[in-house]
Amino acid sequence: MSTAPSPATIRDVARLAGVSPATVSNVLRDHPRVSDATRARVRAAADELGYEPNALARSLRSGRSGTIALVVPDLRNAYFAELASEVIGAASRYGLRVAVEVLAGDRAHEVSVLTGSMTAFVDGLVYVPQKLLGTEIDDVLETRRAHRVPVVLLGERGADSHCPQVGYRNVEASRAVTELLLAGGARRIAAIGPHERAGSATPRLEGYLAALDAAGIPRDDALIRPTTAWHRTSGAQAVAELLADGVEVDAVFGFNDMLALGALSTLVRAGLDVPGQVQVAGFDDLEESAFALPALSTVEPGKRHAAGLALEVLAHLLEHDDEDDPGAVDSRLADFTVIPRGTTRSAR
Amino acid sequence: MSTAPSPATIRDVARLAGVSPATVSNVLRDHPRVSDATRARVRAAADELGYEPNALARSLRSGRSGTIALVVPDLRNAYFAELASEVIGAASRYGLRVAVEVLAGDRAHEVSVLTGSMTAFVDGLVYVPQKLLGTEIDDVLETRRAHRVPVVLLGERGADSHCPQVGYRNVEASRAVTELLLAGGARRIAAIGPHERAGSATPRLEGYLAALDAAGIPRDDALIRPTTAWHRTSGAQAVAELLADGVEVDAVFGFNDMLALGALSTLVRAGLDVPGQVQVAGFDDLEESAFALPALSTVEPGKRHAAGLALEVLAHLLEHDDEDDPGAVDSRLADFTVIPRGTTRSAR
DNA sequence: CTGAAAGCGCTTACAG
């Protein structure tokens, strides 16, 4: 107690129980072919010594840790926090633990997280790329592939990658939520959030335009307000500029809930009636959105579904790590749900 | 390329470079006593084979992984998400990676996260307890201690534990924010969030009562509204009940920002003027709070400071793992800042 | 049912 004791090893337990380390190992992993008497003796010895197997050694020898890593851009962003919770939930259904690693940095940091660190200790990876794009991802993940660690991509940035991917029906969901606005009588819908970079912005713009097109409404570039940062402040500012420019507008579609929430706050502060004068809709269905005033209409893209699909694919790869054709891409899309709330007018 | 290649090992590199594995190891860890010629040959061989050291083996042998685990209750809760980001930032300043593990479950799950899983692969632990209390924590962490993995507790639940702890000045901060309400002219301040269970509720109630006492205002139990869940909905409901009960109130102190935000939304929906008729203040300074309408007055308890202190203590233990007296408790408290915003009236 | 041996892939003194 006074001198720091070395942690007990399997050999200590074996010696105390009067058996071999192999037998201790068999008892501890519930191997059937061990006599009850031996089993009891080993258990007692292990208890007495407070023995806990060294997970590092076990993992090195067996090649399995029972844990996967989830690599996400940023937990301060509620979308990723909620998605992470879904991934953790889905993993537990497969008996897998999750270690979350956060990127929140530059490209070099993203590369170092993927090549080193925790990802080296895990059996598989669910990866939501931040700065890296399709083919770069494949290059960086070469290391993981060499070590037989399967990777599943979650989100839209991995387009050209050879990794299996799970994503959302961005075009369709975006179109559906735009149609909710149209059904409420909107004719001049601002789109907040498009940009040129890879990711969800392009398909969401496409869905928005498709809805307008189907309704016979021509595209008006004055209503399309680019923002690369999809934060609350960007949404607030984009709408403030829209109003300052004197652009006529009767609805706002934020490409994610944060943008929509920022837009909503600007509209309310400006004294406009939502949804009377201006309707608002977002994309993501964050928990917070239900509590906005008025409650934000949005589309739930299928976070839980996507997390479930990602784990289904990953669990499959974990089982059949050697047989698969490395070129085979297994891509799946989650189901979405439009959620009308207080910021939209109900259809007639 | 067609048959899955085994990952290259240090022996493969050694063979190709015509040296011993020990030399390869020395080159890769930038050991100085290696000739430039050998160094170049080893580097070339490693590149050619796409060699990446097996972190598991390295860690087993060297006893260091360069990663710590952060164990937190729930990432959906913005407070923990923001705290996690601060811990990650602080760790990077010590050259440490962070693997986040989420509890979000029952006691048994909390125990299993602490004893097994990723915590077995890391050099140290920053742990924000959820269900476990002081002495139980020590029992569960016996395993980590045996393996010489230092643990630092973050938060208020570990009171009786022998682990070093970092926390907030709950009483003082709570008193200071209550005094902000008093300075704005409040006399009937509701306290939302007290409960009997371990944690921050008790000291925050104490701070609230101390402020009232100093101002010569008697305690009124009708204004003290217990809630165990510190969510937005609980805050909204508590205030709704307060209003329904016809209790006279001119200010609300939510024991965290989520409660305050819920309270604020109920007040605004009820048509009350904030801060004209009722002032509101919270505790935590979540990013979201600055964007409420009106912006929420609150107290920043020192999340970044606490994260920095936790890492300072942990880094110290990592350096001096054997010399320390296991009974020594190193507790530190973070500095707080009162943040007046739109939900309080400025003092005269 | 149990044990001796080999080995997972590294790093660490220790010789030379």
Place this chain on the structure above:
DNA sequence: CTGAAAGCGCTTACAG
């Protein structure tokens, strides 16, 4: 400056 040897703590066939 470089290499042979031992060993981190386990698990895994393989004998018996």
